[in-house]
Amino acid sequence: MSDSFIPISKPFIGAREKELVLDALDSGWVSSIGKYIDEFEANFARYCGTTYALAVSNGTTGLHLALATLGLQPGDEVIVPDLTFVATANAVAYTGATPILADIDADTLCIDPMSVKSLISERTKAIIPVHLYGHPADMDALMEIGAAHGVDIIEDAAEAHGAEYKGRRVGGLGKCGVFSFYGNKVITTGEGGMLTTNDQKFYQHARRLRDHAMSTQRRYFHEERGFNYRITNLQAALGVAQLERIEEFLGRRTEIMSWYNSEIATTDHIRLNRVKNWAKSAFWMICLEVDWLDVRRNAPRCIHAGTQSARHRYASLFLCDVVNADVQAGLATNLGPQVADRPKSALLLRTDES
Numbered sequence: 001m002s003d004s005f006i007p008i009s010k011p012f013i014g015a016r017e018k019e020l021v022l023d024a025l026d027s028g029w030v031s032s033i034g035k036y037i038d039e040f041e042a043n044f045a046r047y048c049g050t051t052y053a054l055a056v057s058n059g060t061t062g063l064h065l066a067l068a069t070l071g072l073q074p075g076d077e078v079i080v081p082d083l084t085f086v087a088t089a090n091a092v093a094y095t096g097a098t099p100i101l102a103d104i105d106a107d108t109l110c111i112d113p114m115s116v117k118s119l120i121s122e123r124t125k126a127i128i129p130v131h132l133y134g135h136p137a138d139m140d141a142l143m144e145i146g147a148a149h150g151v152d153i154i155e156d157a158a159e160a161h162g163a164e165y166k167g168r169r170v171g172g173l174g175k176c177g178v179f180s181f182y183g184n185k186v187i188t189t190g191e192g193g194m195l196t197t198n199d200q201k202f203y204q205h206a207r208r209l210r211d212h213a214m215s216t217q218r219r220y221f222h223e224e225r226g227f228n229y230r231i232t233n234l235q236a237a238l239g240v241a242q243l244e245r246i247e248e249f250l251g252r253r254t255e256i257m258s259w260y261n262s263e264i265a266t267t268d269h270i271r272l273n274r275v276k277n278w279a280k281s282a283f284w285m286i287c288l289e290v291d292w293l294d295v296r297r298n299a300p301r302c303i304h305a306g307t308q309s310a311r312h313r314y315a316s317l318f319l320c321d322v323v324n325a326d327v328q329a330g331l332a333t334n335l336g337p338q339v340a341d342r343p344k345s346a347l348l349l350r351t352d353e354s
């Protein structure tokens, strides 16, 4: 990789991260017991404004844990957006339930509540809005649909740490929220995740399931089938240090987004992330959405090949064999491979900056 190459994403690991991880190592508590896990959970819950937070091994296991806690089983249906990372649908499939694909909203690229409404059946047990690329889904409309049909909402907030919906941080709006701390996320623990909720019963059940459903009364007695979805104290130490700096990272992302906004003239055919007036985006991915013919005409002017990395947006799940979707193709399918995610590394500097 050349020195001038700008990666699409890069973790920012400083002195504080090293200090806390070394402290965790020196303590000897290297597995899933240790003060940093408690501290990370308490601090993250406070940050999201939720009563509880439960650290898990990654975002995918966090989603599965949430669905397992709700008791999902074969025959049940869970509505997910067509445009998301496949983990959202995979977690549903792990329970034996069927993911049902809803269409997306053209502006937010998040699940479209109208489409969700049309897909609700008596088998629907949950809806998983994904706060895609850091922009919150329209939660009020979804919560209303959920309440009308007795269906729980699980927020897939894997990409949206610190994003706000009508002034409230995501993760505390539905039954629970699930975050990822993979290396390219707003904050990282290497691998890791967090489940957030205000529901005490849900939290206690999820907490037991995270550790093989061991009885809280008798050690090594197991009341149901659980999992090992624990995080380590070493990862949590990194998480504590990263969370201390989250506002700095989010501020930097917003600043980088403003550079793209000021340097790229958007048209009907070339679009950057749009932010609803009720939303604060975490700008996890900066997306250049281009209609195919215009890419050929304009791409050389806005992408410096070889110096910046970019990636295509997620494929519509409708097109992925693994999802077995019994739905009509919608907007996400028809967008094709036209959205390119642009670098937004917290370290990215403007080339004209000293």
Ligand SMILES: Cc1ncc(COP(=O)(O)O)c(C=O)c1O
Pocket: 058, 059, 060, 061, 084, 085, 087, 088, 130, 156, 158, 159, 179, 180, 181, 182, 192, 193
């Ligand atoms: C929308 C979405 N959901 C779930 C996940 C899964 O998170 P993890 O990679 O930590 O398992 C990701 C991670 O990339 C994601 O982007």
